[in-house]
Amino acid sequence: MSFEDLGLAPFLLRALAEQGYENPTPIQQQAIPLVLEGHDLLAGAQTGTGKTAAFGLPLLQHLATSAQEVRNGPRRPRALILTPTRELATQVHDSLRGYSKYLRIPSTCIYGGVGMGNQLDILRRGVDLLVACPGRLIDHLERRSIDLSGIEVLVLDEADRMLDMGFLPSIKRILAKLPKQNRQTLLFSATFADPIKQLALEFMRNPREVMVTPRNTVAETIAHRVHPVDAGRKRELLLHLLAQDSREQTLVFAKTKHGSDKLATFLDKSGIKTAAIHGNKSQSQRLRALGDFKAGRVTVLVATDIAARGIDINELPKVINYDLPMVAEDYVHRIGRTGRNGASGQAVSLVAQEDAKYLRQIVRLLDRDMDIRDVPGFEPHTPIRWGNSAPGKAEQPGGERPPRRGNGGRPGGHRDAAPGQRRGGAGAPSGAPRGENNGQRREGQPAGAARRRRGGRGRGKAPQPNSAV
Incomplete structure (x- = not known):
């Protein structure tokens, strides 16, 4: 099966091909057609199974092909993705920006731990797609700096982890601000514990269910x-390791594009x-x-x-791994x-003190x-x-x-x-x-x-x- 078989639009297929995507993963095969048909979805999938594309591709296609409600005033978000951590939020946002390379869909990512100024400026200009962590989104709702009344698609990513972190009250406050009619809700979770099922029953309409087995296994060989090292000496250590056998083919992972160029x-x-x-x-x-x-x-x-x-x-x-990945499944x-x-x-x-948590x-x-x-x-x-x-x-x-x-x-x-x-x-x-x-x-x-x-x-x-x- 190819991505084209799933019913995705040419502008998405072109972006996927350029990023090296060839065949959809099981969660993408099962979820994308259901989301394109407009169903609410309860999906069992972990990071590493391709779930970001499973909800992100049909979401982007919806935003690109469906008419936006005409309304005076600033542009309101039409799609909201909630994630438990800022690392996951930025990764999801970066992935969706890559998928939407040939689209004009203004988007932003908001999370705590940084100043509000830039986020407020972007929200005033207006976005169609919003990726957010619950705590900071509540802050914006209390400031009335964001209007969620125009949300057409809601995604709860890693819902079980959000509940484990105590975000259930925040999620319910956010859901109360969303339109109840004509809203598609997609819930992705590694497990379907009772609180997850209760949340689904309360806020979803006859959701379809899909489940895939995570592939977080590595070869025994x-x-x-x-190698522990001070952050300032990582580059020297990498050169030392590579120089031991300069003919050995080695793939080195860096965190950023600019960092990759400098290191190379x-x-x-x-x-x-x-x-x-x-x-x-x-x-x-x-x-x-x-x-x-x-x-x-x-x-x-x-x-x-x-x-x-x-x-x-x-x-x-x-x-x-010159830089460790912020999301553990990426290591696999x-x-x-x-x-x-x-x-x-x-x-x-190569692990410095700031990498220990990863x-x-x-x-x-x-x-x-x-x-x-x-x-x-x-x-x-x-x-x-x-x-x-x-x-x-x-x-x-x-x-x-x-x-x-x-x-x-x-x-x-x-x-x-x-x-x-x-x-x-x-x-x-x-x-x-x-x-x-x-x-x-x-x-x-x-x-x-x-x-x-x-x-x-x-x-x-x-x-x-x-x-x-």
């Missing part, structure tokens, strides 16, 4: 390694044949960079998550490009330990505070001994002693990431944080799946 230029000037691939590159530039990488004319390809969708290389030995997509068809592969992550989320998702090793000469100035539990086993600096794993040497071994029980360990309080960073939702303060001593070794335990995020 992939070795996961973490630095590596190329340092003697590593490197190309960059991201959304600001033309299709021909991306195809040329990918072709050079596959042919071995360049040995390192620096990519952003979205631009890397079309990368398919059978025997890629190594993936390096990144490293899935190595260790294919039974071949061994390496997934290396690493904890990744370990919770994978439910397996990672090998943590200092690289001689690049040890972080201050030992990284991992939070309420360490994401893996700490080895001697420099990897003087091979990484140890439980369960007979297989990845995903048994859980070891807690950090507070490690010989020579010291507790240290550590802050934790917020939900949407608006000061309203915060991860519980851990009782102590594991500190690794250089020259010592200990083994930590991966965060439990029900830990706060």
Whole structure:
């Protein structure tokens, strides 16, 4: 089945083709036709299954092809997407901007933790599409800086997570401001617990239901390694690792387009044949960079998550996360490009203190330990505070001994002693990431944080799946 078979318009198909999308995922196959037909939808799907496109593509087609109500005054939002965290909100917004490349649909993303000024300016000018976190959206409703009476499509993304974070009262306040008639509601959730079902019964009209099995699995042949490093020395450490074998093909993931270009230029000037691939590159530039990488004319390809969708290389030995992804499931997509068809592969992550929260989320998702090793000469100035539990086993600096794993040497071994029980360990309080960073939702303060001593070794335990995020 192709995207064209799903009934999507040519302007969306063109944008999808340029981003490397070829075939729809199961959730897209099931959800897109139902949403295009105008049904309310209750969908069981996690991040990583393609759910953003599952609701985003038909939503954009609706906005582009249906007439807007004529009304005097500023433009009111016609579609609202609620997400639990600002990281997810920005990712959803970026994805939808990519899908709507050949459309003129004004949109914005609002969340807490930043000033209100820019958001107020954009809302005064008017948008058709609004991606928002509940707390900050409530702030705007109280200021009367936003009018939700024109919403035609509502999406609740990761509804179960929003409820877990205590947003149910806020969601109900927001829903009370939306029109009850002629509104299509799409609810996406990893689970259908009773509160989710109750919410659906209360605010949806005869919703259709679809469910897909998440594909958050990684090959057992992939070795996961973490190198702690100060943020200011990441670039030097990356060059050091790549220089150990300048002929080894390596895919490096960076967070931003500008950062990808800067990193590629630095590596190329340092003697590593490197190309960059991201959304600001033309299709021909991306195809040329990918072709050079596959042919071995360049040995390192620096990519952003979205631009890397079309990368398919059978025997890629190594993936390096220069920047960890903000959404844990993206780690699975990144490293899935190595260790294919039974071949061994390496997934290396360079982790500074500000990345520790993302690493904890990744370990919770994978439910397996990672090998943590200092690289001689690049040890972080201050030992990284991992939070309420360490994401893996700490080895001697420099990897003087091979990484140890439980369960007979297989990845995903048994859980070891807690950090507070490690010989020579010291507790240290550590802050934790917020939900949407608006000061309203915060991860519980851990009782102590594991500190690794250089020259010592200990083994930590991966965060439990029900830990706060």
